[in-house]
Amino acid sequence: MSINVNNLTKTFHAAGGEVRALDDISFSVKTGEFVSIIGKSGSGKSTLLAQLGALDQPTKGEILVDGQDITKLSGRKQTTYRSKKIGFVFQQYNLIPNLSALENVMLGLEFGGAPASERKDRSFELLEMVGIDADQARRKPGKLSGGQQQRVSIARALGNDPAFLLADEPTGNLDSETGAAIFTLLHDLSRERQTTIIVVTHDLDIAGKTDRTYTLKDGKLLTK
Amino acid sequence: MNVISRGVRGALRSPIRAGAIVIMLAISIGLIIAMLAAKAGVEVRISEVKANAATGITVAPAGIRGFAGGGDPLSAEQVATIKGTEHVASVASTLTDQLGTDDTNLTPSLELGSFGQRQQRFESSSGSGAEMTPPAMTGSAATGDAMRQAPTPRTTVTGTTDPDSVATNGGELTLASGKAIDAGGAENVALIGKTLAEKNDLQPDDTFTMYGQTFTVNGIFSTDNAFQDSGVIVPLTTLQTLTEQAGAVTSATVTVDSSDNVAAVVSSLKDSLGDKADITSEQERAESSVSSLSSISGLATTGVIGATVAAAVIVLLMMTMIVRERRREIGVIKAIGGTNAKVITQFVTEALTLTVIGGIIGIGLGIAVSGSITEGLVQNQQNSAATNRQAGPGGMGGPALIRGAQQGIQNVTGTVSPAVIGGGIGLTLLIAIVGSAVPAWLIARVRPAEVLRSE
Ligand SMILES: Nc1ncnc2c1ncn2[C@@H]1O[C@H](COP(=O)(O)OP(=O)(O)O)[C@@H](O)[C@H]1O
Ligand SMILES: [Mg+2]
Numbered sequence: 105m106s107i108n109v110n111n112l113t114k115t116f117h118a119a120g121g122e123v124r125a126l127d128d129i130s131f132s133v134k135t136g137e138f139v140s141i142i143g144k145s146g147s148g149k150s151t152l153l154a155q156l157g158a159l160d161q162p163t164k165g166e167i168l169v170d171g172q173d174i175t176k177l178s179g180r181k182q183t184t185y186r187s188k189k190i191g192f193v194f195q196q197y198n199l200i201p202n203l204s205a206l207e208n209v210m211l212g213l214e215f216g217g218a219p220a221s222e223r224k225d226r227s228f229e230l231l232e233m234v235g236i237d238a239d240q241a242r243r244k245p246g247k248l249s250g251g252q253q254q255r256v257s258i259a260r261a262l263g264n265d266p267a268f269l270l271a272d273e274p275t276g277n278l279d280s281e282t283g284a285a286i287f288t289l290l291h292d293l294s295r296e297r298q299t300t301i302i303v304v305t306h307d308l309d310i311a312g313k314t315d316r317t318y319t320l321k322d323g324k325l326l327t328k
Numbered sequence: 329m330n331v332i333s334r335g336v337r338g339a340l341r342s343p344i345r346a347g348a349i350v351i352m353l354a355i356s357i358g359l360i361i362a363m364l365a366a367k368a369g370v371e372v373r374i375s376e377v378k379a380n381a382a383t384g385i386t387v388a389p390a391g392i393r394g395f396a397g398g399g400d401p402l403s404a405e406q407v408a409t410i411k412g413t414e415h416v417a418s419v420a421s422t423l424t425d426q427l428g429t430d431d432t433n434l435t436p437s438l439e440l441g442s443f444g445q446r447q448q449r450f451e452s453s454s455g456s457g458a459e460m461t462p463p464a465m466t467g468s469a470a471t472g473d474a475m476r477q478a479p480t481p482r483t484t485v486t487g488t489t490d491p492d493s494v495a496t497n498g499g500e501l502t503l504a505s506g507k508a509i510d511a512g513g514a515e516n517v518a519l520i521g522k523t524l525a526e527k528n529d530l531q532p533d534d535t536f537t538m539y540g541q542t543f544t545v546n547g548i549f550s551t552d553n554a555f556q557d558s559g560v561i562v563p564l565t566t567l568q569t570l571t572e573q574a575g576a577v578t579s580a581t582v583t584v585d586s587s588d589n590v591a592a593v594v595s596s597l598k599d600s601l602g603d604k605a606d607i608t609s610e611q612e613r614a615e616s617s618v619s620s621l622s623s624i625s626g627l628a629t630t631g632v633i634g635a636t637v638a639a640a641v642i643v644l645l646m647m648t649m650i651v652r653e654r655r656r657e658i659g660v661i662k663a664i665g666g667t668n669a670k671v672i673t674q675f676v677t678e679a680l681t682l683t684v685i686g687g688i689i690g691i692g693l694g695i696a697v698s699g700s701i702t703e704g705l706v707q708n709q710q711n712s713a714a715t716n717r718q719a720g721p722g723g724m725g726g727p728a729l730i731r732g733a734q735q736g737i738q739n740v741t742g743t744v745s746p747a748v749i750g751g752g753i754g755l756t757l758l759i760a761i762v763g764s765a766v767p768a769w770l771i772a773r774v775r776p777a778e779v780l781r782s783e
Binding site for chain 2: 150151153154157159160180183184186187188190192194195196198200201202203211212214215216220260261264272
């Protein structure tokens with residue numbers, strides 16, 4: 105699956121006036137590519153991911169996913185797009201605190217429309233794939249380490265075989281060793297499963313190992 | 329693991345908070361049930377009182393009220409006119425008289441008291457001789473400074489075609505012992521009030537004298553009214569003959585064939601009797617006498633509304649708090665593909681779970697306390713009614729009905745019927761739905777992009 109972003113602009117109306125978080129951005133990502141986006145805090149990285157994941161509506165421009173402009177979809181279709189075509193990985197993991205690791209993964213499968221009878225087995229498989237054993241799978245997120253929680257969230261994101269995975273600073277809350285392990289996991293998955301991955305990061309080390317790196321500065325894309 | 333079970337689990341996520349909310353809801357819902365029960369009990373009583381009173385009309389000679397006032401009794405022709413009026417099912421006629429010490433060997437059982445003495449002061453000033461002086465007063469009378477002799481109490485004799493019209497509860501006259509009299513006949517038989525019977529040591533089958541004739545005591549009756557219990561009941565014709573008032577009647581209680589015809593009968597009686605008689609339908613009077621019952625019912629309604637609003641506000645605040653606390657969780661569910669409907673269903677299920685638990689405990693609580701709450705409401709109402717109550721002259725058929733209604737208040741019990749439980753469950757669901765509406769709106773407004781912001 106390919107992504108073509110054309111002339112994407114997003115402005116916010118904040119108390120201090122208008123903020124142009126994304127300024128006329130255009131780029132494309134090929135199927136199976138592992139892309140990193142770097143930039144200082146406030147440069148618009150999260151805003152870009154939100155537009156790509158149809159979490160937000162851009163002010164201008166188009167995002168073509170396999171030729172279809174997702175910014176023109178109805179609210180209901182955007183929800184379906186999020187559930188079936190996108191996997192999200194967040195800096196704060198964002199697991200549901202009163203559900204076990206297993207149930208968090210099952211929740212993603214439920215929204216993606218997987219049959220109820222298959223959800224549990226598939227969730228165990230996904231968790232095993234990211235290195236979470238059956239015992240850890242039954243724990244609540246609060247009883248898992250940061251690295252383990254991020255592995256669970258990657259399993260949840262991959263559950264519905266998404267066209268691409270969007271990760272916003274997935275290693276930002278982890279120590280460098282754990283962060284490296286998580287990065288390796290993402291890297292291997294993109295190789296094995298041909299999953300297109302767009303990862304936002306601070307870490308230039310990590311960025312250097314991806315297929316391509318885009319840099320954002322004050323909402324503008326710098327091509328190098 | 330579906331959206332419903334997630335909702336139920338979410339509700340019990342924090343047991344202390346869930347417990348506190350459940351207790352608050354249980355108290356509100358308990359109050360709702362108790363108030364509904366009190367209302368149902370009162371309404372049952374209102375319809376009873378109305379049904380009893382629905383077909384009664386009282387006809388009294390103009391100007392006569394109890395033993396006060398002047399005017400002529402109703403004549404035999406007038407009674408015949410009443411009986412002949414369309415839709416009149418039956419007429420109970422009553423003539424009352426008072427027995428002086430000359431007229432009977434019975435000792436009155438009424439103490440005059442200061443009120444009674446005042447009412448009889450006009451007669452006693454013209455009284456003659458020792459018979460007017462109660463034994464206890466002889467000493468002070470002898471000192472000579474009394475301007476007039478103290479009056480004696482008198483015994484009331486009621487001649488009636490229907491002894492039940494003397495009953496104070498609007499129903500049948502209660503006989504403590506003995507048997508009834510043939511009120512349609514003309515024999516010298518009597519029913520004696522309980523207090524009078526005790527004072528004179530009379531039993532059924534004993535005899536006494538009245539108007540120079542010997543009467544047989546058929547039975548002893550008792551009402552809850554001290555005035556009535558000091559009286560004598562005889563057949564109407566007997567009293568008419570002995571007092572030389574053939575056909576005369578001081579009160580006629582008319583029963584109409586259907587409550588729908590009461591107004592028509594009242595107006596045709598007003599036409600035919602003109603200004604010779606005062607006509608009052610018990611329907612009108614019952615309206616006013618059930619007003620105290622109605623106000624209990626109104627109070628209970630206010631209570632139901634108040635408790636419902638309180639419970640809805642509790643659910644609303646709790647849900648708003650939960651939605652605000654778990655804003656990120658809502659955003660995450662939306663971001664990973666959960667629809668608005670799913671998130672709202674989950675959170676409304678959380679509210680419903682706590683409301684249903686609160687409802688079950690509350691219904692139990694309500695059933696347990698409905699008795700004492702009804703009692704409390706009624707007690708309160710009686711106290712305020714008592715201070716407003718007018719002490720009208722007794723002795724006539726009419727006021728008995730009002731007393732009946734007031735006595736009715738005492739016997740009101742909370743009724744926890746299936747309808748009350750059903751109403752309680754309905755209101756509980758209404759509480760959950762109303763209480764969840766605003767939070768649902770808040771949930772729908774959470775933007776999924778918020779989850780990417782790290783603060
Ligand atoms: N919802 C919003 N309302 C107002 N301003 C916003 C909002 N989201 C982001 N911004 C602003 O847009 C700019 C880019 O933010 P963001 O994409 O979060 O940056 P980054 O992820 O690169 O740190 C910042 O100046 C931020 O303050
Ligand atoms: Mg960011």
